[in-house]
Amino acid sequence: MIHNDLLLRTLRGEETERTPVWMMRQAGRYLPEYMVLRGKYGFFERCQTPELACQITLQPVDIIGVDAAILFSDILVVPQAMGLEVQLIESKGPFLPDPIKTLNDLKRVRVPDVDETLGYVFDAIKMIKQELNGRVPLIGFAGSPWTLLCYMVQGKGSKTFDEAKAFCYTQPELAHQLLQMITDTTIVYLTAQVKAGADTIQLFDSWGGLLGPDDFETFSLQYMRQIITALKDIVPTILFAKGAWHSLDAMAATGAQGLGIDWCIRPEMARQFAGKNITLQGNFDPAKLLSPIPVIQKEVKAMLDAFGPGRHIANLGHGILPNVPVDHARAFVDSVKNYRHTK
């Protein structure tokens, strides 16, 4: 039994007393309590130690009062489990010293036994569920196959991920082999997250927006569709492909219950593209949380007015920035909680 199940009911399209709210990267650097643990433990140590992942996951529920917890982890635990070395250099981002460039490199990659390689995630989920004790739902997640390929090929973050794109354009067969391996791994991984207790799953396609509409279908959406299809009978899913507004209709047709949208699209237009039978999640400009609190309050109201009642989960259009003051994050969440749609 989940006490505050606003998020789940909104995903199912049920009427709710108010709009639910959470924030991408809500367990993160803007929280001083997180920074204390970041100072003591390495990044993957925090991910791989269920007690730490649990503690971090709970922080924004306790401190900010969000309507959902999201597992503290990283999308790059999957490439790691698949056999690639992944380093996370704090403040510099991910670094994969041996990226995939050739057929020979691909031989180093495997579809792993997820219990063996990612068991710590499922342990964390079980512990979090116990600690949450039904207060709010727990969101599990994974990176999309395309977004993971970006890192696995480019070897690090990039504005354009041109090496990853060139890999797909020059060696499409290799690219599709790799994407399918990531897809197969992700399906097993997310199914196990649900078995461990995740109440909903979000798929993050952070770099889908770097592809043109046709390439998005070819290298990203067709694999996300496989994942959504595999999960849709066991859990509600949310698909977030940042910047891929051009394919909201195709994403809505996957069977996902929710679609994330960024702040660079009007809510009315997103609704028009996505259709009526899906929940939209977003789309506050993360940089706007740096504004004075009265501006945040005014802008939250404008966002909720624009989305209208029902089928909306309030969120940012991307992860919360590390330099957002905690009381600004709280003002965002409180403004949503205090808002009532006029009937």
Place this chain on the structure above:
Amino acid sequence: MIHNDLLLRTLRGEETERTPVWMMRQAGRYLPEYMVLRGKYGFFERCQTPELACQITLQPVDIIGVDAAILFSDILVVPQAMGLEVQLIESKGPFLPDPIKTLNDLKRVRVPDVDETLGYVFDAIKMIKQELNGRVPLIGFAGSPWTLLCYMVQGKGSKTFDEAKAFCYTQPELAHQLLQMITDTTIVYLTAQVKAGADTIQLFDSWGGLLGPDDFETFSLQYMRQIITALKDIVPTILFAKGAWHSLDAMAATGAQGLGIDWCIRPEMARQFAGKNITLQGNFDPAKLLSPIPVIQKEVKAMLDAFGPGRHIANLGHGILPNVPVDHARAFVDSVKNYRHTK
């Protein structure tokens, strides 16, 4: 008299025998001939020495055979002329050691005498026009006020330009003062480019796509509109706000003759948003120039099919990448030149 005036006729909406083609950053690092000069002279030395700027501007006309030359310069010469120190650290990008954060900082910024501070640009344009000798038109350019503010406030490149955005959201009056000063400078600067011989002007809003639709109007488009309005009776203008697909209709209404579009929108949809009475420019994925030449040829054909005849200038959806082989760039240009629309 311009011998090959395909670009200008296309901007005016006239019928042409084929689609004109050029590439953003066509005078750049992918060209070995450019790299030779880059090895010998500093970045601003290349911009500020008319002979060098002229030589670099002509390179892609001679080597690749594009249908237009674009002035070799940088958008950051304007902030420099306005009184800010701008360093360009090769391979790291721009760095402004004393960015604008407060009212006091704003006092260091002035609307300059452009002949005094940017005379070298006009000298370069005159020299280029002489060297071009009417072969193809010359495109002059400037950065949009918003994009320049991004660098002037953030002090360097950024994925999110969150400090620039926070400056606008927390100190909107200062932001508007600065944007107006940049606008006033840009109008005089571009008018002088036209007087010196530029045949058309492109305004680059590289970071317009980081703003939501309302903020795009407030902090970017309203200033670009002033610039287009000031220029539209003396020269055809092209407006390129990367990622700002949501405002193509509003941009088309400015009176610009051309709109740049990136590769993350279908040509049919861009046309639907922008309306029929404007020329669209774009929108090949720059990373796709890393594909094998037959793929480039096939994709160029698909792009030209999608845009249809007339009112289209073939280009990339963003600047050419430094690692593109020269023969791939040439294959792109040749594919456009060899294509004929079926009547």
